[in-house]
Amino acid sequence: MPRLLQRVRATPSGRPADADDAPLRLPRYESPVYPMDDNTKQKIITMSSSRDFDTTRRTYEKHLAKSSTHLFESVGSINDVLFARKRSLAHMAEKRRARGIEEKPDGEVELEKYVAELEATITEMTDSSEEALRQVIDCRAELEDQPAVLEMVVEGLNAQQPNKRAARRAAGSDDDGDEHETADSAEEEAEDLPPMRGVKELLKSARKAKLSEYGQLTPYQRYALNNNYISFKKNWHDALHPEDQIPLPDPSTWFDDAGRPTKGVVADAAADDDLVVEREIIDLKCPLSLQTMKEPYSNHRCRHTFEKTAIMEFIRSNNGMAKCPVCSEDLRIKDLYLDEVVLRKIKRAEQAARRGVDDISDIEAEQDGDSNVIIGRASNMKNEKRPRQMEEIEEN
Numbered sequence: 001m002p003r004l005l006q007r008v009r010a011t012p013s014g015r016p017a018d019a020d021d022a023p024l025r026l027p028r029y030e031s032p033v034y035p036m037d038d039n040t041k042q043k044i045i046t047m048s049s050s051r052d053f054d055t056t057r058r059t060y061e062k063h064l065a066k067s068s069t070h071l072f073e074s075v076g077s078i079n080d081v082l083f084a085r086k087r088s089l090a091h092m093a094e095k096r097r098a099r100g101i102e103e104k105p106d107g108e109v110e111l112e113k114y115v116a117e118l119e120a121t122i123t124e125m126t127d128s129s130e131e132a133l134r135q136v137i138d139c140r141a142e143l144e145d146q147p148a149v150l151e152m153v154v155e156g157l158n159a160q161q162p163n164k165r166a167a168r169r170a171a172g173s174d175d176d177g178d179e180h181e182t183a184d185s186a187e188e189e190a191e192d193l194p195p196m197r198g199v200k201e202l203l204k205s206a207r208k209a210k211l212s213e214y215g216q217l218t219p220y221q222r223y224a225l226n227n228n229y230i231s232f233k234k235n236w237h238d239a240l241h242p243e244d245q246i247p248l249p250d251p252s253t254w255f256d257d258a259g260r261p262t263k264g265v266v267a268d269a270a271a272d273d274d275l276v277v278e279r280e281i282i283d284l285k286c287p288l289s290l291q292t293m294k295e296p297y298s299n300h301r302c303r304h305t306f307e308k309t310a311i312m313e314f315i316r317s318n319n320g321m322a323k324c325p326v327c328s329e330d331l332r333i334k335d336l337y338l339d340e341v342v343l344r345k346i347k348r349a350e351q352a353a354r355r356g357v358d359d360i361s362d363i364e365a366e367q368d369g370d371s372n373v374i375i376g377r378a379s380n381m382k383n384e385k386r387p388r389q390m391e392e393i394e395e396n
Contacts, residue, residue: 036157036199044199045154048147057143064140068228071133072235075126076344079239082122085115126236130261137226138214145210152206153199160196219259224251227300227337234341242348284346286310287325296342302329305342312336 047053092108104112197205214222223229230251237248256262286293286307295308304326306314315322315333322331 041154041157044150044157048150057146060143061140064136064143067136068133068232071129071136072228072232072340075129075232076235076239078122078125079236080242082115082119083239083242085111085118089115127261130232130236133229133232134223134261137223137229141214141222142211145214149203149206149210152209153202156197156202156206157199219255219261220252224254231339231341235344238341238344284342284349288314293342293346296339296346297336298339298342299324299331299335299337301331301335302327305339308336308338 089108089111092111093104096104096108233251233254234248237246254262284292284296286296287304288310289307291307293305293307296305297308297311298305302324304324306325311331312333314325315331320332323329324331
C-alpha cells in the first residue's frame, strides 16, 4: 500500500519544524488493482432493463415526443396565417385591378407592408422550429443509445483483469516469500497489464464513442430519413401550398453539401413517381376502399396512404405482413401512423365542399322566392366573413 502522508508539525510562523525544510513528497499514483466484482457488474447489466431506468427513459421519450408534436403543429399554424394574409392581399389587389384602378389605396399599401414584415417574422420562426426539431431528434438518438452505452461499459469492465500479484504485495503476502523484493520491481511487473479504468471513465468513453458514431452520419441520414422530420417538412410544405398540387421536394435536396438545411426547390412537374404519388394523396381516396379517407394512415415503408380500417384489415388478413397494394412494398401494422398532413387536407377539402354547397344554395335560393331560410343563412355567412377578415387584419 502507498505510504500515507505524515503530518508535519509546523512552527508558529507556519513553516515546517524540520531543519532541512524539505518539500513534502506525494506518493506515486497507483492505478486500481481490483476489478469490479461480478455482483456489481450484473447490476450494471440489468440497469438498462430495470423498472426505474425504463420509467425514466419513457418519461424522456414522452417529453421529446411532445416537443416534436408541438413543433409540427406550430410550423403549420404560423404558415397558415401567412398564407391567409397573402391571399387577402391578392384578393384586394385583384378587385382593384378588376375596377381598372392602377394606384394602390392606402389600405392595400399598409397590408402589403404588414404581410412583408409578417413573412420575415414567420420565416425566422420556421427556421428556429426546424433547428429545434433537429435538436430533439439528436436528443432522441442519444437516449436510444443508452442501452448500448451500458453494454460498452460492461464490456470494458469484463476486459479488465486483476493485477493479483500487485494486490498480494499490497496486502503484505507474497507467494514466493521474497520479503526483500522492492516496490519498484512490483510496479514494473504491474506495467505489463493495461491500467484499470473506473466506471465513470468507461461511461464517458462509451458516450463519446456513440456520439462520434452518430456525428459521422450525414444530415440526410440523421434527419431526412427520420419520420418526425419528414412529417414536419410535409406539414410545412402543405401550409405553404394548400391549394396547389406541388409535390414536396425530394429529401435528398433538404440539405446542401455543407449540411445546412435548404428551403427546397419544387420538383419538376414532369417527374415520374413523385408527382403521381402526390396527386394520389391529394385525391384523398383510399386505394383499397376507393372512398374518401376519414382516418388516413401512412407508413414508414412507402409513400402511400390508406384508410385505417382498410389497411389494417388488409395486413391482418395476410398474417401480419402484406405487400402495398400500390407499390408492393412490405407493410406491417407497426409501420403505420396517422398522417396529420393528409388529415389537414381532408378537413380543408370538406370545408371547401361546404362552401361550394352554400354558394350553390345561394344561387338556387335567389331563383326560388320560397327558400327564405336558405337565403338568410347563405347571406349571413357571406356578410359575416368580410368583417371578420378585416377585424383580423386590423388586430394584427
